Amino acid sequence: DARGQAGGIWLLKQNGSNIAADVFEVYMDTITIRLSLGNASLFLTCIYASPTYTSRLELWNHIIDLRRDIDGPWLLMGDFNDIILPSEQKGDSFSHSRAGALLNVFDKCNLVDINTTRGTFTWNRPCLGNHMIF
Numbered sequence: 001d002a003r004g005q006a007g008g009i010w011l012l013k014q015n016g017s018n019i020a021a022d023v024f025e026v027y028m029d030t031i032t033i034r035l036s037l038g039n040a041s042l043f044l045t046c047i048y049a050s051p052t053y054t055s056r057l058e059l060w061n062h063i064i065d066l067r068r069d070i071d072g073p074w075l076l077m078g079d080f081n082d083i084i085l086p087s088e089q090k091g092d093s094f095s096h097s098r099a100g101a102l103l104n105v106f107d108k109c110n111l112v113d114i115n116t117t118r119g120t121f122t123w124n125r126p127c128l129g130n131h132m133i134f
Contacts, residue, residue: 009046009078025069027062028055030078032070043070047078053098056082060105067109076111084113090121091133 002008007029013021020036029048034041045063049056063076082102086094106113121134 007048009048011046025066027066028059030059032066042073042075045074045076045078047076047080049079049081051081056080057101060101063105064108074109074111088121089134091127091131 009029009031011021011031011033013019018037020034022034022036024032024034024043026032029050030045032043032045034043045066047059049059067074080102082098083089083094084099084102084106105111124132124134127133
């Protein structure tokens with residue numbers, strides 16, 4: 001659910017689709033669903049991670065715990081509000097400790113980062129006058 005103008009995730013499914021979508025869990029600004037087509041199924045966790053680092057750490061710990069309940073292929077997607085490589089940013093300092101926290105989730109959950117095929121940066125904004133960060 002949204003909190004005022006913030007948060008909330010929508011999951012939309014095309015009418016008449018043969019794919020069954022069952023909510024498995026809702027936690028903070030995430031939703032995990034089981035998608036099934038016939039006997040095949042996978043789990044999908046849609047994420048909007050908080051811009052606040054301590055809240056993200058809480059979410060990362062929860063995802064590690066959630067992995068124990070996932071019994072099949074698992075895809076996580078959305079806005080993690082964090083990066084794991086210095087090349088994923090421009091104009092700001094890279095935090096090895098923040099990257100390490102997210103890489104720990106990848107390691108403990110046996111996740112693989114899927115590279116982008118188009119634009120390098122997903123957002124940009126001015127910081128301290130005309131200085132841009134990406």
